[in-house]
Amino acid sequence: MLDPRESWSTQQLVDFLAVVGACEDAGSAQETAVERAAEALEADVGALVEGGAVVASAGFADGEAPAEALVAAASARMGSLTLPWGEACRTLALPLRPGGDARLLLGRTGNDDFAAEEASLLGGMAQVLALSRRTIELVESLQERQALLERLACIQHAIVRRAELSEVLEAIVRDVSELVGAEVVALRLVDPEGRAGQPLAVLFLDVDDFKSINDELGHPAGDELLRQVAGRLREAIRSEDVVARLGGDEFAVALETTPEAAARTARRILDACERPFTLPGRTTRVGVSIGVVAGDEAPDELLRHADLALHEAKAAGKGRCVSYSPDMQATTRRRLGLERDLRRALEAGELLLQYQPIFRLATEGLVGVEALLRWRHPELGLLPPVEFIPIAEATRLIVPIGRWVLEEACRQAAEWARRWPVVEMGINVSGLQLAEPSSPPSSPSSWPARGSRPRHSSSSSRKPCSWEDVEATTDRLWAARELGVQIAVDDFGTGYSSLQYLLRFPLDILKMPRAFVEHIDGPRHEQAVGRAILDLATSLRLRVVAEGIERPEQLTRLRELDGARGQGFLLARPLDSPQVAALLARAELDAAACR
Numbered sequence: 001m002l003d004p005r006e007s008w009s010t011q012q013l014v015d016f017l018a019v020v021g022a023c024e025d026a027g028s029a030q031e032t033a034v035e036r037a038a039e040a041l042e043a044d045v046g047a048l049v050e051g052g053a054v055v056a057s058a059g060f061a062d063g064e065a066p067a068e069a070l071v072a073a074a075s076a077r078m079g080s081l082t083l084p085w086g087e088a089c090r091t092l093a094l095p096l097r098p099g100g101d102a103r104l105l106l107g108r109t110g111n112d113d114f115a116a117e118e119a120s121l122l123g124g125m126a127q128v129l130a131l132s133r134r135t136i137e138l139v140e141s142l143q144e145r146q147a148l149l150e151r152l153a154c155i156q157h158a159i160v161r162r163a164e165l166s167e168v169l170e171a172i173v174r175d176v177s178e179l180v181g182a183e184v185v186a187l188r189l190v191d192p193e194g195r196a197g198q199p200l201a202v203l204f205l206d207v208d209d210f211k212s213i214n215d216e217l218g219h220p221a222g223d224e225l226l227r228q229v230a231g232r233l234r235e236a237i238r239s240e241d242v243v244a245r246l247g248g249d250e251f252a253v254a255l256e257t258t259p260e261a262a263a264r265t266a267r268r269i270l271d272a273c274e275r276p277f278t279l280p281g282r283t284t285r286v287g288v289s290i291g292v293v294a295g296d297e298a299p300d301e302l303l304r305h306a307d308l309a310l311h312e313a314k315a316a317g318k319g320r321c322v323s324y325s326p327d328m329q330a331t332t333r334r335r336l337g338l339e340r341d342l343r344r345a346l347e348a349g350e351l352l353l354q355y356q357p358i359f360r361l362a363t364e365g366l367v368g369v370e371a372l373l374r375w376r377h378p379e380l381g382l383l384p385p386v387e388f389i390p391i392a393e394a395t396r397l398i399v400p401i402g403r404w405v406l407e408e409a410c411r412q413a414a415e416w417a418r419r420w421p422v423v424e425m426g427i428n429v430s431g432l433q434l435a436e437p438s439s440p441p442s443s444p445s446s447w448p449a450r451g452s453r454p455r456h457s458s459s460s461s462r463k464p465c466s467w468e469d470v471e472a473t474t475d476r477l478w479a480a481r482e483l484g485v486q487i488a489v490d491d492f493g494t495g496y497s498s499l500q501y502l503l504r505f506p507l508d509i510l511k512m513p514r515a516f517v518e519h520i521d522g523p524r525h526e527q528a529v530g531r532a533i534l535d536l537a538t539s540l541r542l543r544v545v546a547e548g549i550e551r552p553e554q555l556t557r558l559r560e561l562d563g564a565r566g567q568g569f570l571l572a573r574p575l576d577s578p579q580v581a582a583l584l585a586r587a588e589l590d591a592a593a594c595r
Helices: 004-021 026-040 067-074 116-160 165-180 210-217 219-236 259-274 299-315 326-345 385-394 398-417 467-482 524-539 552-560 577-586
Strands: 045-050 053-058 078-082 088-095 103-109 200-207 242-247 250-256 277-279 282-284 288-295 321-323 351-360 365-377 381-383 424-429 456-459 486-489 509-512 543-546
Touching: 004 026, 004 116, 004 524, 026 045, 026 053, 026 103, 026 116, 045 067, 053 067, 067 078, 067 088, 067 103, 088 116, 103 116, 116 524, 200 210, 200 219, 200 259, 200 299, 210 219, 219 242, 219 250, 219 259, 219 277, 250 259, 250 299, 259 288, 259 321, 288 299, 299 321, 299 326, 326 365, 326 385, 351 398, 351 577, 365 385, 365 398, 365 577, 385 398, 398 424, 398 577, 467 486, 509 524, 524 543
Parallel strands: 288 321, 365 424, 424 456, 456 486, 486 509, 509 543
Antiparallel strands: 045 053, 045 103, 078 088, 088 103, 200 250, 200 288, 242 250, 277 282, 351 365, 365 381
16 A cells, blocks of 8 residues: 555646646746646745756746756755845755756755655656656657648649749758758759769768757757757868758768768768767767768669668767678668568468466456567568568558457457456557558457457557547547447557547556556656556556566565556566467456456
């Protein structure tokens, strides 16, 4: 059972999660988080400190927040601070993520330090704020993509209606200028016939671990870093060479030169980027990885080969340049081969299902299984989903494959039900499947006639539904629910699984991802988000399935927190259907938990 003080703190964290998660932009989320944290812990002042600056504050009049003093106080977990009006206060500061620069700070007048329970609550609030900011960044990224698509559509329209070349080029320059906010944009036209006999070299590079810069310092710091990297590139190349940003943190340099000279230019770029970069509030070092290719091939072929070489540079340890060689195409050939083989794998009967048992944690009684897709390749052996699911989604083969998974899982569930009438079958559904109007589980006619419907369907996808698809997806999920299918949200709190979907989608089950289960038996501040997910599920009347239980301590802690169900290697590995039948034969099913 939870300590009463712990239940009280967890409820505050749930309320905090709901309010901050509803904010539409990072600025309002940060301001709201600081205000609500100060209110919850009865602090006099609060602040969010990041990059050596105060990005949000509470308890101070406009312009009165002592930035230097707050930044200094945030550098220590507990300390003291003199407020602008002369009062002294004790401070508590905790990071939004381990090792990160952003810290949530509270100050309370008097001489008493914050209690351990208060520190645990503030740590949970800091993690919730970090999660909310990542969700908001995803939304903003999708909006930026939409703006880009609209600009590209204008350019495409000019080309399709066969406008004059000058008009097309003007449209490109105008739209690029508006997108990137640049005052000067120029195009350089290269005549392919004019470079006969002159080898063209391409350098393809990106910034190593750029995502961590965005995560720790924020997107403004990331944008500043990219501007400085572009400046270093211009310093390292000749005036006649061309440098372009391809997107994100990727750059390309085109040079008319020999392979040896191209490699020397790449090393100059590496040397230029080894110098520290000065960003708001921090001086940092970052590396770049470079793929190099030179030859007489077409420019798009050279760029493709340079991209292959860049991947080799990343795989070799980053922070280096690698020149292209033909054997690098083996990886590409493997992927294309898998794509070709996957197209016939379904008809050839090479796909199969294994089943991960799900247990009621209080009794370790078996309550159901989750169907997991595998591919027994005739030459490569048994392949895990990570090898082929991305290919299936990229080619939309996931739709017919998902249909087969549903049919096979329902057939197996019906077979087991003849002997063991109460067994839940969980089936993962890709977002691309949900986008199909006639795809399971949204259409009554789409369910296999020979199999019983699964008790719940767990939706998990590496790609998000577009915002335009959300309403249609919601309607299909409601239709499935009316058929008796229970709906689960997978990997809640990570990736594309957003807080807002808890209210928009008709959900029955919330799956706690391995990332939160991993720390559920750790220090109190590391447990905070996991405990909040459990309490949030209780408040919304959702059942919880904890994934990735691998240590006895995790199982014990989840039982104490009333984590109702779970799965993982500690309890059982994925099994073939005969192994599941043997397990069912000797297990006493917890019938009450399956109703």
